[in-house]
Amino acid sequence: MTVNSEPTPSSAGQPPARSRSANIRDVAKAAGVSHQTVSRVINGHPSLRESTRQRVLDAMEALQFRPNRAARSLVTSRSGMIGVLVTNGTYFGPASTRAAIESAASTAGYLVDTATLTSLEETAFKEALGRLVDHAVEGLIVLAPQEATLRQLAHLPVKLPMVTVHSTSAADDHGLSVDQVAGARLATRHLLELGHRSIAHVAGPDGWVESNERIRGFRTEMANWGLDSSWIVTGDWTSDSGFRIGQDLLAADPPTAVFSSNDQMALGLMHAYGDRGLRVPEDISIVGFDDVPDARHFAPPLTTVRQDFDELGRRCVAHLLTQLGVPVQNAPRTVVPELIVRRSTAAPS
Amino acid sequence: MTVNSEPTPSSAGQPPARSRSANIRDVAKAAGVSHQTVSRVINGHPSLRESTRQRVLDAMEALQFRPNRAARSLVTSRSGMIGVLVTNGTYFGPASTRAAIESAASTAGYLVDTATLTSLEETAFKEALGRLVDHAVEGLIVLAPQEATLRQLAHLPVKLPMVTVHSTSAADDHGLSVDQVAGARLATRHLLELGHRSIAHVAGPDGWVESNERIRGFRTEMANWGLDSSWIVTGDWTSDSGFRIGQDLLAADPPTAVFSSNDQMALGLMHAYGDRGLRVPEDISIVGFDDVPDARHFAPPLTTVRQDFDELGRRCVAHLLTQLGVPVQNAPRTVVPELIVRRSTAAPS
DNA sequence: GTTTCCTGTGTGACCGTGAACAGTGAACCG
């Protein structure tokens, strides 16, 4: 029984077939009440006689009524939409976080609007943000862990409830993050405790919050042990870059252990070493970061730091909803990562 | 110069500070024209005196006017939004496709609304679809390559321009796909041409379009060579399942080659073989599917079939926009995959 | 018995935009 199907051309005298869908007044007429009463039913107004409510509900059912969100949004200036600003939606981390955000948002009755940042230019940023603002999103979640983005966000006059992920400092008033420093320290300490002293760090690209935080964690932990932490090489998150860096590290006197800022680059490193006949972990230990689902099947299975992206996504929505005045139980701002020890690390030979 | 910043409490006599943002009539008043003229400027109406247009544009600039989309959407019943229905947003394929969709949509001035399917139940499907419909998306892209979804889509009265990805047959009137059968045949033929005759296929889960299509391609090619194609084991796309299947395959008399329905499961397979001391490709050849960016750094680098997800995403939007009456140059419905030969395959010893 | 309050409902205005229609004046035409 399709609503939109054309009724057979009806005999004269009947009102012409309505092509547009039923509105609140149609329902009102069908239920024999005023449109305002229908509105009250929709919005769960308390003082309504139960019989009236039921009559209206029946009419709504019969007419297949669905409230028009544009109209409601026009008058209430609430859209029921949350905007998400993403840069690299393809990576595992952001993708997982987004999935969790969407699921949590939809549970709360919100729809997620996504705008992808095509570049880090301010114009691209303004454009994407403007698009979301035009569509009247009620709040904003920023999954753009480049410092450039955060800086633009800070100085732009965005009057919008907002949550940023991977924010640079806990002092930030709308930041939410996995404690990258703690994670990096976990990874570094693991290598140190195994007895490694010659440790290199393959960092993520400049300008990414995670890169810097993990570098900071690496440095802090090394310093705690009285060791030099200047052996830092910069990659771009891809396994390709890890591969190239691995080759370079082998050219000179290689370290006995490497802490890679993500799992992909660790994979590339292992590939480079394998190509030269070196064995992991016998010849070199490697720790990754993220715990991508594949990491446990790398050759060898990768020791890494797990970030709970799902949890992060859920908390994003929770914090945003709190700002929007929706009652939800609030969660801590920081998610603590966890070291997963597998077979890519061992004591130096 | 923040628009929303509170002006200093102004002296009496001035009109009270307007908290809401400027609307079309405010602009009209400022420019000394009617609101309709402003509307015409916004919509690029042809017959407008240039001086008038400029005056209006200046007023819009001065008042920081942004058209209210809810109001426009109410009267035009066009929302400027495209709905995307996803099931597994975390996987590389869907994630890449989504990224391409978002970018293409935003180029065309559309915003992307995402609804994630939490289960394959019809209720979940209706709920997600209903959410998108409520928000008046103008068109729908379905990234839910389970047959259950496609079936529900087929029998549901969705009166909406729509594009489904990974559709089951070219006869479908709104389907768009990578030619999975051709890809699977490419992979299988590659193994056959290397001399393998004992070939197993690790399939994706039941009910997924890709699983079935690739099985079909495998069977077709094997049949062409007069070989039995009944050696099919079912995984769930994860490297974990590939690992388990790899162990099982080793229990009996293992095949000399395996065609895995995706790269993750191939990784799991390689892990299982490596654990038993078998070497790839000397002892067993493995072909994957997708060409995930990491595949070239697996140990050994994986021979696989590349799907151009970006292209797929772009074409989705192109086809949808065509249905929406937006002029775009149209693209073929089918994307042809490509065999990438690396080091995980060799002639049987 | 009147006043007050509360429950349940209706009336009319309004949100910001676009569409239909109307009006104005100048140019053009026969």
Added chain:
DNA sequence: CGGTTCACTGTTCACGGTCACACAGGAAAC
């Protein structure tokens, strides 16, 4: 020179909801 056409602009209404307010009638309070 009067009528027609055309470029340009204004007036009015509709879109589908919500909000502020009014109002009827019964219960409770005085």
